[in-house]
Amino acid sequence: MRTAAYIAVMALVTYLIRMIPFTFFNKKIKSPFFRSFLYYIPYAVLSAMTIPAIFYSTGSIITAVVGTCAAFVLSYFGMPLIAVALAASGAAYIAGLFLA
C-alpha cells in the first residue's frame, strides 16, 4: 500500500512536469540565469546520482571500479549510450569471474 502511494506520486509528478509545459507553454524563457540553470541541471543531477553510488552498484567495489573505468573510457571516445552501459556491466562481470 505504501509502495502504491510512492508509485502514484512519482508517476503524477513526472507526468505533470511534461504535460503542463507541452500543453500550455507558448513563450520562450528569457532569463539567461534560468536558461543556463536548466541547461546545467541534467548533468549535475546525473553526476550527483552516479558518484559515489556507482561504486556500490555491483556489490563489490572492485568489480564496480572496473565497470566504471570501462564506461569512462568508452564514453570518452563517444560510444553510444547502450554500448557504454553494456560494456560497464560486461567489464564488472568479467572482473567478478577473476575474484571468484
Add this chain to the structure above:
Amino acid sequence: MTKEFTTGAFHGLPIALGYLSVSFGFGIKAVQSGLSPFSATVISALNLTSAGQAAGVDIIAAGGTLIEMILVQLTINIRYSLMAISLSQRLDKRFTTPHRMAASYGITDEIFAVCSARQSLLTPAYMYGMIFAAFLGWVSGTALGAAAGELLPASVSSAMGIVLYGMFLAIIIPPAKKSASVLLVTAAAAGLSVLFRYVITAVSSGFAIIISAVIAAAVGALLFPIKEDE
C-alpha cells in the same frame, strides 16, 4: 495518419532497442531494492524515464518521505519541461489540447532528440508511433529484468546493477569533455554528493542529490551563463 504512426515507430526502433537493455538493468535493480516485478513494471509503464525511476526506487527502498519523492522527481525530471517547451514550438496544427496532453507522457531524452531532428512539423501520430515503440522496449525490458533477476546467476545480476550508471556516464562525459563549464558543474555535483555520502550523513540520499545538483547548476549558471543558441 497510419503512415505517420509507422514512420514514428520506425524512427523509434533504435530507441526501443536501447531501452530494452537499459530497462532490463532497471528491473534487476528494482527487485534487488525490494520491489516486486509487478511494481517495477508498473513504474516503468507510468514514468518512462531512467534517472527518475532509479532515484524513485532508491527512495522507496530507503523508506523516504513523499515530499522527498516529489522534490527528487521535480529536480531530476525538470529537464523534460525544457524539452516540452522546445517541442511545443514545432507542433503541427493537428496537435489539439487532448493530443498534447496525451503525447507529453512520452517526452524522454531520446524521443526529444529524434523529434528535434525531424524537419517537418510534428504530428500526433508520428509522436504516438515513436512513443509506442519506446514504451514496448522500456516496459518489456523492465519486466524481463525484474523476472530474470531472480533466475539469473548472482554474478550476472549483480554486474547488471551498473548498467544504468554506465548510461549516465555516457550522457555526462562527452559534453564534459567538450565544455569546461559542464566539466566543472559535473565535478562540483559529484564532489558535493561524495561529501553528503561520507561526511554530512544526516541528509537522506534523495535530498543529497537535489542539494548537490541545484548548488552545482546554480554556480555554473552564475559563473558560466550559456550563450543563446546552446
